[in-house]
Amino acid sequence: MAENYRLETLAVRAGIERSQFGEHSEALYLTSSFVFKSAAQAAARFANQEPGNIYSRFTNPTVSVLERRLAALEGAECCIATSSGMSAILSCVMGLLKAGDHIVCSAGVFGATVTLLGTIMKRFGVETTFVSGTEIEKWQAAVQPGTRVLYLETPSNPLTEIYDIAALSAVAKKAGALLVVDNVFCTPALQKPLELGADVVVHSATKYLDGQGRVLGGAVLGRKSVIYESVFGFLRTAGPTLSPFNAWVILKGLETLQIRLEAQSARALELARWLEAQPGIERVYYPGLPSHPQHELAGRQQKGPGAIVSFDVKGGKEMAWRIVDNTRLISITANLGDTKTTITHPASTTHGRISPEARAAAGIGDGLLRVAVGLEAIEDIKADLARGLA
Numbered sequence: 001m002a003e004n005y006r007l008e009t010l011a012v013r014a015g016i017e018r019s020q021f022g023e024h025s026e027a028l029y030l031t032s033s034f035v036f037k038s039a040a041q042a043a044a045r046f047a048n049q050e051p052g053n054i055y056s057r058f059t060n061p062t063v064s065v066l067e068r069r070l071a072a073l074e075g076a077e078c079c080i081a082t083s084s085g086m087s088a089i090l091s092c093v094m095g096l097l098k099a100g101d102h103i104v105c106s107a108g109v110f111g112a113t114v115t116l117l118g119t120i121m122k123r124f125g126v127e128t129t130f131v132s133g134t135e136i137e138k139w140q141a142a143v144q145p146g147t148r149v150l151y152l153e154t155p156s157n158p159l160t161e162i163y164d165i166a167a168l169s170a171v172a173k174k175a176g177a178l179l180v181v182d183n184v185f186c187t188p189a190l191q192k193p194l195e196l197g198a199d200v201v202v203h204s205a206t207k208y209l210d211g212q213g214r215v216l217g218g219a220v221l222g223r224k225s226v227i228y229e230s231v232f233g234f235l236r237t238a239g240p241t242l243s244p245f246n247a248w249v250i251l252k253g254l255e256t257l258q259i260r261l262e263a264q265s266a267r268a269l270e271l272a273r274w275l276e277a278q279p280g281i282e283r284v285y286y287p288g289l290p291s292h293p294q295h296e297l298a299g300r301q302q303k304g305p306g307a308i309v310s311f312d313v314k315g316g317k318e319m320a321w322r323i324v325d326n327t328r329l330i331s332i333t334a335n336l337g338d339t340k341t342t343i344t345h346p347a348s349t350t351h352g353r354i355s356p357e358a359r360a361a362a363g364i365g366d367g368l369l370r371v372a373v374g375l376e377a378i379e380d381i382k383a384d385l386a387r388g389l390a
């Protein structure tokens, strides 16, 4: 949009292109292909001499609205929507890297990202070094001559460690590498990695962008010169394309992005403060608390602390499971970013397949629980957790 609209306005309106019917709500184009007026027009479209849609594996008008809206929200020149968050990350690394290239990645990334980068991409000659801890020197030390990408998620999952995007962008620049940031936990409502110096943002739209736990989707955002030929080139050929229906659902979710993130962050802060005061709780991990080691950095880098609260309970796995099993309202599921609050025991679920030693090294103890706070009344969430804690 030409005017300098604020995020809430862009989330509702950016990217709309009305058809000849003048529909108010974004139109849903459920069509796999597009018809040409003539053989000459078909040839011109295929030769990239005339703009326009050809086939929905490449582009679709509903998906394009979502891409323009997400680009406006993240402040990106270019956005490529994908079928899921993981296919966004796959398209990103397949588009940007080749055999012999090297990635430096934060250890606290989404479990499937660890497998994708550490195991699957390794089979194709792309090596990844995982760095644990937030110290910039550790990243610097992990850089090799072939390092092409620095990859991170901030806040990290489940311990909410905060990485300094601006400082790591300087490390990436010096190494001649691209800084890729997974912005799923904050979304552009709370954090704009591209403004802080990141080159590429990846998203799972499945989480807060949809916000209501309905569909899978993802996106890769950045400068056109970096991602268009490479990442879009991979997507239109390989096909991890977002369905128009899912794009339409996510567009509707985006309209309430800012108010959901603000409301869910406010509830999460209240829950984190309450948990910190409970005798059965050992430690609370939440960037909005002064006790968080990167509280100050989070305040500088993020517009709000987010809605993920993790905590260690006294009494290890037995007490953690007791709290989980005594909930009646909170959903026992590993998903997050929903209006429904969810609870996870990382050591036996999302991080259950890594060795106990590796888990301990990553700081994921048997008493750790992660709550992704939704939109229910926080008194009801507290009461649900208090039952097991009692």
Ligand SMILES: *Cc1c(COP(=O)(O)O)cnc(C)c1O
Residues within 6 Å of the ligand: 084, 085, 086, 087, 110, 153, 157, 182, 184, 185, 203, 204, 205, 206, 207, 216, 217, 218
């Ligand atoms: C869920 C998630 C992903 C993967 O997204 P899918 O849509 O499930 O493929 C990637 N990164 C983070 C931080 C996530 O939470």
